Amino acid sequence: DAGITQSPRHKVTETGTPVTLRCHQTENHRYMYWYRQDPGHGLRLIHYSYGVKDTDKGEVSDGYSVSRSKTEDFLLTLESATSSQTSVYFCAITTSKNTEAFFGQGTRLTVV
Amino acid sequence: GEDVEQSLFLSVREGDSSVINCTYTDSSSTYLYWYKQEPGAGLQLLTYIFSNMDMKQDQRLTVLLNKKDKHLSLRIADTQTGDSAIYFCAETSDTGRRALTFGSGTRLQVQP
Numbered sequence: 001d002a003g004i005t006q007s008p009r010h011k012v013t014e015t016g017t018p019v020t021l022r023c024h025q026t027e028n029h030r031y032m033y034w035y036r037q038d039p040g041h042g043l044r045l046i047h048y049s050y051g052v053k054d055t056d057k058g059e060v061s062d063g064y065s066v067s068r069s070k071t072e073d074f075l076l077t078l079e080s081a082t083s084s085q086t087s088v089y090f091c092a093i094t095t096s097k098n099t100e101a102f103f104g105q106g107t108r109l110t111v112v
Numbered sequence: 113g114e115d116v117e118q119s120l121f122l123s124v125r126e127g128d129s130s131v132i133n134c135t136y137t138d139s140s141s142t143y144l145y146w147y148k149q150e151p152g153a154g155l156q157l158l159t160y161i162f163s164n165m166d167m168k169q170d171q172r173l174t175v176l177l178n179k180k181d182k183h184l185s186l187r188i189a190d191t192q193t194g195d196s197a198i199y200f201c202a203e204t205s206d207t208g209r210r211a212l213t214f215g216s217g218t219r220l221q222v223q224p
Contacts, residue, residue, distance in 0.1 A: 042214035
């Protein structure tokens with residue numbers, strides 16, 4: 001699992017509230033990613049980071065922001081949660097030679 | 113943009129071979145991956161192939177790559193009930209953001 005830990009693993013929140021998901025890695029990988037998984041869509045890229053304080057948008061970034069103040073932590077924030085953001089969120093890293101990509105166990109988020 | 117497509121469902125009998133197919137559009141793809149996801153779990157990296165290879169074998173798994181047709185396949189020999197899962201094809205390049213682009217997954221059902 002390349003030392004990737006996501007927290008929380010499950011969360012239920014109300015529409016309009018902010019939510020922050022955390023991804024923590026222990027192996028000093030430079031590239032980190034946040035994906036969401038929805039039925040029929042596979043995994044879609046929300047945001048990614050290529051170093052401390054270096055982040056960029058993916059294909060489905062609206063309503064999300066990220067921060068990376070330390071190499072080991074990549075935070076995903078839903079600024080004002082909506083029901084359409086109910087999903088399973090996965091954090092990932094790629095190894096330095098980009099030959100392998102590993103995923104965390106996922107966070108199941110329900111927005112009611 | 114890049115696109116990866118897979119068939120949605122495959123059913124086989126235990127002991128038979130399974131072949132899961134994938135097509136992609138990005139001609140700059142460098143690495144192609146197969147992931148396995150069991151219910152409620154994260155993504156497990158099964159194998160990957162570099163774009164200058166035609167074939168890779170790893171125990172019961174054989175990956176075939178036809179770069180000209182942008183076609184990737186995963187063959188599972190002697191399929192077992194424990195192989196029942198969703199299988200995702202993904203691709204990435206070794207430049208730029210290095211994020212993976214996923215297909216929507218193929219559900220493999222293995223019947224005893």
